[in-house]
Amino acid sequence: MELLPIHTPEGFDPLDLLKPLAAALAGEGPAVAPHALPDQVFEGTLPNDEIAAVISTSGSTGTPKQTMLSVDALAASASGTAFALRAEGQWLLTLPVHYVAGFQVLVRSLFAGTQPWVMDRSDGFTTKAFTDAAAELTDRVRFTSLVPTQLHRLLADPSPETLRLLRRFDRILLGGAPAGAALRALARSHDLKVVETYGMSETCGGCVYDGTPLDGVELRSVDGRLRIGGAVLADGYLGAPALTEERFAFNSGQRWFVTDDAGDVALDGSVTVHGRLDDVIITGALKVSATRVADVIEALPGVGQAMVLGVRSEEWGTAVAAAIVGDVDADVIRQAVHVELGAHAVPKVIVTLDAFPLLPGGKPDRRTIHSLLEHA
Known part of the structure; x- marks a missing residue:
């Protein structure tokens, strides 16, 4: 063939x-x-x-x-x-x-x-x-x-x-x-x-x-x-x-x-569909759904998009990190996540971008976003 x-x-x-x-x-x-x-x-x-x-x-x-x-x-x-x-x-x-x-x-x-x-x-x-x-x-x-x-x-x-x-x-x-x-x-x-x-x-x-x-x-x-x-x-x-x-x-x-x-x-x-299996972030021995955190953030006025990933942390093992496209204060994000999901789900790292980097097919480039969060 x-x-x-x-x-x-x-x-x-x-x-x-x-x-x-x-x-x-x-x-x-x-x-x-x-x-x-x-x-x-x-x-x-x-x-x-x-x-x-x-x-x-x-x-x-x-x-x-x-x-x-x-x-x-x-x-x-x-x-x-x-x-x-x-x-x-x-x-x-x-x-x-x-x-x-x-x-x-x-x-x-x-x-x-x-x-x-x-x-x-x-x-x-x-x-x-x-x-x-x-x-x-x-x-x-x-x-x-x-x-x-x-x-x-x-x-x-x-x-x-x-x-x-x-x-x-x-x-x-x-x-x-x-x-x-x-x-x-x-x-x-x-x-x-x-x-x-x-x-x-x-x-x-x-x-x-x-x-x-x-x-x-x-x-x-x-x-x-x-x-x-x-x-x-x-x-x-x-x-x-x-x-x-x-x-x-x-x-x-x-x-x-x-x-x-x-x-x-x-x-x-x-x-x-709840999301990728690797979207579950274990931080301080507690499990956090990255998808649920992103949904809470995206529901806030001024937020266009959100991606939540786990990044390396000496204190937590893995820390919750969020990249957003939009205009919203980081403290507002932390407060909203705390109220909806609890203190363990609050992002330790928040990065605001003008737009998500994309793969040629239009999907967000998760690896590039992860690198940005790791080095924030």
Whole structure:
């Protein structure tokens, strides 16, 4: 089975990927492997002729892995999305296509037979570029996929035209990172049809929409860790059989992807994601949920975004630290966290940033933020 690496640097037209992707999905061409690095190496052999794409994970918390996605998995994801959204329509692409969320915009468009529109990313993600691109959509049914940082920027000081076009979308998929209570409330205040998604490259992107798994997707919580099963699962990692065996485990005759996320699954199948397992900070022998601390901070007036991480501390072993985007006094933050969660959860380190450093796919760069907090 052949693999077709496709370099997607700044200035690459994502629509140039449509033809080879269509051939791969039809079984008439090699699997496509979009990548941003000019020296990207693909080591290993594809296990079968059903692989249509190799997509690298974001690498937000470690070394990126090259995930093998089959025709059937991508088809199951596209059909599940159409069923969940109750329509197929025209998509606006705002994310790089070498990340699964951007790549899936092209996949869904091909299965739906619609023409995607591409936002100009030559200056990165800007409100003007998004507004200009959204104005070009022509279909009656319209979708887009954003990460929380993008939506935060769009709603920071929106023009009437930007809001009009945002409301025009039948659904705005929001994923890649937790949205946060403040952003969710802001989106509701503007009557935006936001759907929060949960998933990863190993599940062909989002596989849980507003807490409900897509058709054919099942989740289980094993000792508090989420596992995902169903037709959307990847075939594993290219050139990494040991890691594939570890993360794609068989149980009761079914294959499950073992995530790094904590969560609960209700009797009706609905899913609550609590955050990454490593978001639990043990400070002074007490456990602190970084996600809950961030939610408290983001609920404060003047705070746009918050990320809470653990940093090394001689006194505490690990200390709670918070990076925020916004304008709020540190004492106000400490007081709010103390009241809501207790003294042990109060951040010992607080850093205010103009904006979070981002990975190319739009996710906050956790490692860079952690370094900033460590050296504050």
